[in-house]
Amino acid sequence: MNKNRAARVQSPEAVGMERQDRYFLSYRQIHETVQQLARRIEATGFDPDVIVAIGTGGFIPARILKTFINRPIYTVGISYYGLDNVPKATPQTIQWIDEVERKLAGKRVLLVDEVDDSRVTLEYCLKELLSHGPTEIAVMVLHNKNKEKRGKLPPEIRHYFAGREMEDRWICYPWDAEDILFHEDRARAME
Amino acid sequence: MNKNRAARVQSPEAVGMERQDRYFLSYRQIHETVQQLARRIEATGFDPDVIVAIGTGGFIPARILKTFINRPIYTVGISYYGLDNVPKATPQTIQWIDEVERKLAGKRVLLVDEVDDSRVTLEYCLKELLSHGPTEIAVMVLHNKNKEKRGKLPPEIRHYFAGREMEDRWICYPWDAEDILFHEDRARAME
Incomplete structure (x- = not known):
């Protein structure tokens, strides 16, 4: 899901955020990050039966992952934001995987x-799925x-894989780009 | 969904297919194709309430589309291929959207x-959803x-948007790339 949504309403410029306070990531970087994650996951011996993607932010990472770890993908759709783009106190399920x-x-x-x-989203999903x-x-x-994390990983979670540790800055994902040429140029410049 | 799957088992090389018989498409091209599609859809006045992505091939196009037409995305998962990667006579639902x-x-x-x-996949999904x-x-x-199409679009379908018309060649999508640098180089060379 797009945790940047609420902030998008107040654009980075509107809150005085400079370009250098944002990470621009290219599709190539995302693809390579997923590939590296697949190798790390395999190295631990964790062999999933299924992939569950949290929509909509997890759709693209999960689909790339399937190239390296070929398992069925289920999706769950969750949103913190109402139609007014104002954050809600608890996640709203858009689609759940039901049966x-x-x-x-x-x-x-x-x-x-x-x-x-x-x-918070991860905690919510993990508790539901567990x-x-x-x-x-x-x-x-x-x-x-x-x-500082408001949500907690339940103690049952033994494997947690993050492709990159990031400072708490705005992350501009390529799929959110309204101008992909500009976006990819910025991503290249930040490498 | 990945209609190339069965053919992947028999790789293009194995069936004597040369590189020039394949289309290599970059992420940037996919992103731009979705953006152009969004403009064409808007120009017709068709204003969807929801997007339904056919998994897993529709996940990435649908997520990019959401940047330009911001609607909830539901997913349906369908596969023509069993665990043995042999095509089945009828699609198997991986995940349906239930309620x-x-x-x-x-x-x-x-x-x-x-x-x-x-x-065939489109006809199956359209009939179910209709x-x-x-x-x-x-x-x-x-x-x-x-x-030649084995499936038919039901007569209720008034709008059909295809980003590009292609000859019947193997299409290499970027998310399927095991070597994204090689893939993007090939895509650039074909532009």
Whole structure:
């Protein structure tokens, strides 16, 4: 899901944020980060039966991951934001996996999202999924923001994979780019 | 979904297919194709309430589309291939949208996939979704392969958007790349 959404309403410029306070990441960098994550996951011996992508931020990382770890992808859709783009106190499910969730019993699940920001979404999803008796759930995120976390990882979570540790800055993902040429140029300049 | 899967088992090299018989597409090209599609969709006046992505091929196009047409994304997972990667006679649902499907009643739906190959997947999904009483369903695919189609678009479908018309060649999508640098180089060389 897009944790940047609320902030997008107040654009980075509007809150006085300079370009250098943002990370611009190219599709190539994202692809390479996922590939590296797949290698790290395999190296631990954690072998998921299914991938669960948190929508919509996890869709692209999960689909790239499937190239390296070929498992079925289920999706769950969650949003913190109402139609007015104002954050809500608790996540709203957009789509849940319903009968699929019951199929998670006895399975090793790899939960995928793009960024671990406040960790509230991850905690919410993990608690929901854990209640359906999977053998194990591991977490994979492209980026973990180093900041105080309002959410907690449940103690059952033994594997947590973050592609990169990031300072608590605004992350501009390529799929959010309204001008992809500008975006990729900025990403190249920051490498 | 990955209609190339069965062919991947028999690699293009194995069946004597030369590199020039394949299309290599970069992430940037995909992003730009989605952006152009969004403009064309808006120009027709078709204003979807929800996006439904066919997994897993539709995940990335749908997520990029959301940047330009910001609607909730639901996903349906379908596969023609069993665990043995042998095509099945009929699609197997991986994940269906269940109670969400019932929410499609009275809604304008934009169904998204990466490629219209045999059209069988599209026909299957469209018939299923149409049975739940949406106001309208439109189709968006990145690429339409010009070939004889085994599936048919139901007569209810008034809008069909294909980003590019392609000859019936193997399409190499960037998210399937095991070596993204090589892939993007090839895509650049083909521009």
